[in-house]
Structures are given as C-alpha cells and as structure tokens.
Amino acid sequence: MADTTSQARYFELLGRAYEVPLESTGFESFLDAAHDFFCADPETGKVPDDVVTFQSDVLDDHTRRLERIFDVALRAERQDAETDAHYHSVLTIMPGSDRVHGNAAAIALLGCSLPLALDDLPLDREALAQISECLSAPGSDERIILATVEADEPKPCLALVQPPAGEDSEARISLSFVHWSDGLITRLGRALGLTESETEVLQGHLENRKPREIATDRGRSPETVKAQAKSILRKTGCVRMTDVARLAASIAYLLRKMPDSGAPSLSHWTTPVANLHQIMREGRKLSYYRHGHPGSRATVLFSHALIQGPFFAPAFLARLEAADVSLLAPSRPGYGYTSPPKTEAGFESAAIEDALAVLEAEDAGEVHVVGHQLGTSHAFRIANALGPRAKSLILINGGIPLNETHYASMDRRVRFAAMATRHAPAILKMTKLLAIRSFRKKGIREFLVDRYTKSDWDMRALKMPGVMELHAQGTFHACEQDGIPFFLDEASKHSDWTADALAATCPQFWLQPEECSILDPDAVRTFVSGLRGARFETEPGAGAIMLYQRPERVANFILDVIGNASVPVEAETA
Template sequence: EQDRIFLGNIGEDAESTCLGLIHRPADPDAALRISLSFVHWSENLLDRLGTALGLTDSETQVLAGYLSNKTPKQIADTRGRSTETIKAQSKSILRKTGCARIADLVQLSAGIAFMLHQIPGVSGDDLLTSWTTPREHMHTLQRAGRTVAYYRHGTGKHTLVFLHALIQGPFFQPEFLAHLAERDFTLLAPSRPSYGYTSPAETEAAFEETSLLDALAVIDQHTSGEVHVIAQQLGTSHGARLVNALGPRAASLILVNGGIPLSKEHYSGMDRRVRLAAMSARYAPSVLKLSNALGLRSFRRRGAKHFLIDRYSQSEADMRALARPGAMEAHALGVFHACEQDGSPFYLDELSKHSDWGQHLNDVRCPQYWLQPEKCRIARPDDVRAVTERLHDARFTIEPDAGSIMLHERPGRVAEFISGAVDDALSLRESSR
C-alpha cells in the first residue's frame, strides 16, 4: 500500500550500490513501476547529510557504510573498529534521527538522494525574476516592529478570515470572489510569518504564536465584532488556535480540505512527498529543513508550471483541476507566496502541522463545518471524518470526485459551502439568543 525504497548491490566485477523506488499504483489494476538510480555518495553529499541529521564525523562514516549496503562487521573491518563500537554508534544514530531501525534510516537517506538526483544545476545567480508575489488587494500593518501583510476583498458586513494552505492561497478565482461579494462579505486573508511580504517571526519557536497574534491584529484592524474563520490544509491548526483566542467573537470555523492532527496510522494514506515531509517533521526536522531548501531551488529553476504538474501527476482529480481555466495561475501565485522570502514556511508550517495541536481542535466550541474532497491525497476523507466525529458541534461533508485543489477546481461550490455555513452559524446564534 506504500511506495518502497530498497537498497542493493549490482554488478559482478565492480559492485555499485543501487537505490530502487517501487511506486504504489494509483489504480489497483495498474502496472507496478520501479525506478532505479545509482547514487554516488560523495564526501560532500555525506557531509551535508550528516550535518542535517546532527551526526558526528565518525557516525557519518558509519552511515556511509550502511548506505553502501555493508553489514556492521564489514563497516567495522573497513574502519578498523570493533563490531561493538559500530553497533554503539549505530544506536546513537538511530536515537538522533528518531528512526527505529537502520532500514528506516536508509529509507530516509535514500529519499533525500532521490530528491537531490532530480534537482538541476544552477546556471546563473538571478533565476527568480518572475517569481514575485502579487500586491494587488494587499494591505499591511505594523506590529511589534514587524510588517504584517494581508489581502482584503469586499467591504461587506460579515467578516471572513481565510487562513491559507502551504501552496494554495491567499489567492482566489474570480468566481469565488464574485459569490462572496454578492453575499455582502468582507474577506481578510493574512500571510503568516515569512510568507509573501509578512516579516519572519523573531525565532522559529515563536512561529505559531506570532501567526496567531498577527491574525488577531488584522481582524482588530477591521472589526470588533464577530468573524467566521476559514482554514485550509496547513492553515487548520492555526485556525483552531485563532478561534479559541477569539472566544465568543468566533461565529464559526469552516474547513475547506481541512487538516487533522496526524499520527503514524495516517501515513499510509498520503502520497510519497507528503509522507516524506510528515516523517521528517516528526523524526528529523533538520532533514526537513535541508530538503525544503533544496526543493526551493528546484521550484525556482524549473518553474511553477513544471513543479505543479510534477506535484500532482499521481492524482487524476488534481490534474483535471489544474487544467481548469485560471486554476494553474491561481495555484502558482500560492507557490510564489510561499517562496517569496527564504522558503522557511515549508519547514515551519510542516513542523506546526505535526505538533501536538489536537487539544486546540478539541477546545473549539463554535460550530464547525468541514468540506473534504473525496480524492484528497494529503489525508484520507475517512481519517478526517473519524476525527470530526469526536469534535464539538462538527458537520462533515464529502465533495465527490474532488481532489486536493478543490478550492481552485470548484470555486463556486466552495463559496456556496462557505455561505451556507455562515447562514447556519448565524441562525444557530440567533436561536440561542
């Protein structure tokens, strides 16, 4: 049920270490695909890998032995050490990386190797001339010596606050905005720290708290009344914190392809990229930071269109969504928004997503409305449904045949869902009064 990476030696006279990736078929009847790569574990590559994992030079050399498919005894013989010493260093490596077995460590290292293998070389210094986050509809405010950027659409009496995903939003299709304008809504979409033109948080550890205080400042800039919080994917954990901080001012929490607190049993339902990021965030954050820095270089070099097609190529629903007029362009703006500065949102928001935020979601007391795409490859709808069944006053809806890019594929449907949720929440609040 999952993609698998294997390690082996090929060759008779001169052995070469080979990495193979067995791709999980999207269709049960589809043919199995196996990709083979011969990786040269250069000193530079091993040094960077060891640094990312927090290993000593000696431990890095032990890891190099495992990546060459050697046994502990063979590594000991090569390094002139005892087998007991190699085993002790191996335990230290597993402890530092959070891996349970050497096989898991090899898989993690191999995943990074595949990523490095696909990244093209840089041919110049100025590769980003077209990678600019738009400023149309953007406003800023100053808070604690930092700039907070946010996008505003409409001037209606009902305020919606949209907390964007990683590479979707805060940019919308005209159909989506037109529907909200007809309903007399004001839409506020703040950029979290390091996204777009919002200043970074003072420290990485302050990312979540700074995101919350920034959003509250944007809201208070425009209204002292009730607001409806909309959150998408990686924005979900921030949405739960914001609703709790708003208290009675939060009229509803609306989730558009919402995320859930993740545990190991959810990994099998993710696609390969999402699963690698999830495991790195949980067990080796420094590896996640390294992979994101390398990935950012690839995004910018290859272009947003190439990146998005590669990102969603395993999902028929999402590829269909990208072909919809305006969807590719709107999604590309989201990629630019995440990459405008140093790419740290890829790292910081993944850490936030995999932090222990379940209690924040459990504490939400306003009505919740979940619209989950049937064919999402980030989290299985059944896993999301199981979480919502334990929440206070949560309503769960599956959107048939929709994928992860539902916001851009079906903007009218998403806008209608949000309008319906607002109407229901207002009705409930009136009846309680």
C-alpha cells in the first residue's frame, strides 16, 4: 500500500466485503466502498494516484473465503427453515402464577431466557396489555393479537391467546412469526384485490406500525393513510385492522404453499429455452435464439447486452416478423448455454468466431449487425470480420471506448467497473462473486430495482407490463454459469477498442436514449461524430431500458435501416 489513506480505503473495502453474506444491504455498502476505493473525486471521476500501485493477488484468497462464508450462511438458513417447520413457539402460564414458560422455539423467537414475568416479555406494551386483559377472564374467547418482538431488529408476530378453561388449567400463548417479504406482500395484495398504495398501507399495519408512522414512511398525510385503511377494511369485509392481520396471516400461509403464477419467471434463476438452438464447434457448445425463418428477406444478428437480451418484447418480434426479417441472437461465451472460452484471453476472438459459426449454420449471407449496450464492441468486431457481408451496423443505446475523461458523467456502477478493470481486476472478480450470491439470495426484483433506483425513467420503465420479466430473463442468462461473463465482458468493454470502431466500413446507425443513466448521450454523440459513415439520433424520454421500454420504436428503427442500408450516408449527428 502506498500510504495510510490507500490502506484505510483497502481495509474498509475488505471489511464491507465480509459483511455482504450477513447483511441484507451489505452488497450496496460494499459497492459504495469499492467505488470510493477508486474514485478520489466523484465530481471529476479522478482516480487516486496510489491506486496504480495496488497489489491485487491477495484478494483471490479473500474471494475464495467469501464464497465459503456464503455457502455456510446458506446452509444455516436452510437449517433454520427446517427448524421453523418442525417447532412452534408456545408460551404457557400455570394457574395462579404470572410466570411465563416456553419451549425452545419461543426462546429463540423472543431472544431471552424463560421463565419470565408476563410484563417482562420482550413484546410491545400494547400487545402485553391486550394479552393481560384476555387472560384475566377465564373461559373467554381466544384472541389473535398483532405484536412486536422488541429487539435490535423488531419482529412483528401474531399471538394466539388462549385463556385458561378454568381455575385449574393453564393459559397458552402461541406465537407465529411471519416474514412479510416484498414478494409475499405483493402476492397478498393481489389476492385481496388491493391497489399498490393500499398494499403498502397493509404492509405497515402487518409490521405493527402506527398510522402516523406509516404516513411518514410513505410521505403521505395521516388522513390519506386512514382513508386507504378504510378501503382495505371494505375490500376484505373486516371490522378492524387486527382482523385484517389475522386474515392476512392465513392467506400468507396458503400463498407459501402455492407457486406464484403471477411471476413464474422471477422465482427460478433459469435461462429460457424457447426458440433456443445449439451447435457444436471445436468441442464447445454454441447456443443462440432464432426468431423468424430461413430465407427471410433480411437477417439481423443481435449482439446482446450484459443483463438485457437476448430476449425481446412480443411487440418487437411482431414488427420484425411482419416485415419478413429473421433475428439471430447468439449467447457469447459463458452466457446462457454457450460454453465458456477455452482461455480468458480468448474471450473476444471466441465471441467473433461463435457468431460466424451461427451464421454459417443458418446459411445466412448478408446480415445487419445490431449491437446493444455491452454488446457494441463485439458487434463492431463481428461486422469487421464479415467484411462486405455486413450490410449495416445498428447500435441501440450503444457503448463507446471509455477512458478517464468519461468518468465524471458515468453511472457509479459503470464507473467502478471501468476503474476496477484497469487498476485492480481482482476487485471486479470479487464483486462478481458477491453480486451473484447476494442477489440470488435477495431475489431478482430487488436486484433490478437496486440497479435502476437512481433513474426515475428506468424505474418507470421497469414497472411497465412484461419489462421486469424480460429483464429478469436477461439476468438469468448472464448468471446461468455462475456469472462467468461478468468479469470477461466487463474487461472487454473497458478495453480500448477504438481501432475496431474506426475500422468499420459499413454504414452505421445509432439510436441513443436521451435519459440514459449509464453513460451521457453527449459523450456518445461526440465519439460517433468522428466515425466514418455514421448517423446518430436520440430518443426523447427513453432510458437505459429502451429496448424493452420502446420495443416498437427500436424495431422500426432497425427496419428503417434495413430499407435504406444500401444508400451511402455521410457522418452526421442529429
């Protein structure tokens, strides 16, 4: 390490890495530390002078240790789940006593030793008062109470209070902890016919929060929250929100036993196989997706992004089919079901050779090459390898060779990847491992929301019908082989491929979203202005998810190029 400052950043980075397997927000904190390790000034994107002296070999050992920690944590979670399935938390109070006894499951849930006096149980005061009231009347009806276990991380639970049947019988309190995950809450809201806002209010009540607290958390007035609570009562047929909580707990139990038919593609990290075709080349399996049929009037070869594609919106495919255009979308080495390259150094050449082999297998002659985001550099290389057979290069939210002059305007994630690739590839490898395991654990929705949470345009696009599912498929595709391409493709993307771009001889057509959160469109425009035969335009109101946000616009852009690709163009920007 060069000095105390760089050493402090290094140990902060390592410390955050070891928190990822244990903390729900650990990966986000690690990314912040990783970004700050490389970025001395976020305003300019300046890299600290001491980063270039960083010795990265030692990180490989830490990465292997982290992998083992994740595996141990996963096994522990599975054991906890098995324990929950076999043991129920039960508290008992003997006649004539206020001492509460409990089984092992109750001790684990409450996090305290038993027996204790009833008033000393780590439950919220209101719940304890309701339990005492219920127990003071022997022979009264059972009651379900929504309570909160008071701990460092408060846990809402349901308490079934069974008063003593007579003076000589014991009282029982059965505690049931329900983890109200975002996925379970969403399904519960659908089952009860609630709006998104009403579902959020219901979640607050299930977490035993006061209406004013719910209003503060949601940035709404207490009157709005009360009105939405009344709507929940009307829709569920309940008199009180405690009755709604009881109903919700019953439905939650059933939902856990049922598959989520509303979002099957989000529950299993499996790459789709519809329209999948495979060939063998030199002992490696090449996979690609085909839409359309051989003999179409035109063929498009699609070079996909990291976590978008090679999957497409129905409207996009319908436009191409109506125009008699076929689409071939190969998976690069290590993605989906395509074998990894024989060596890391051979990744880029394998990507080119694989694409050419797919075209040969499909007996495709002239083609239009489409590059999307991370697939841009590969698209240029493929087009150059095709020579005259490449009728055009079409770049959809295309990337450009990146250097330190672009850092200031970059998305933090992209900036970090660029810096790590150049200065400490081992950190990028560690990040890949942590990212995949962290988000496999948290779920694909959380991964995509976290990815785009700082872009209002992309968050709106993510909520459009079908967009989350398509994007999830692209993420599964990148992770099918445990994320092999994450490191290889990022390294390729952040290399200097300017020579490949300048060597292209076919006409180029760029469509860039004006609200891209990944890279400033003006930086792309400046680069494209120096390319031969390139035409550039932007799409207003579109963000980084333009492929899924504006599928018909993207399809029409490609079809317009196909109809005019034989007409020479001068370099211009619009």
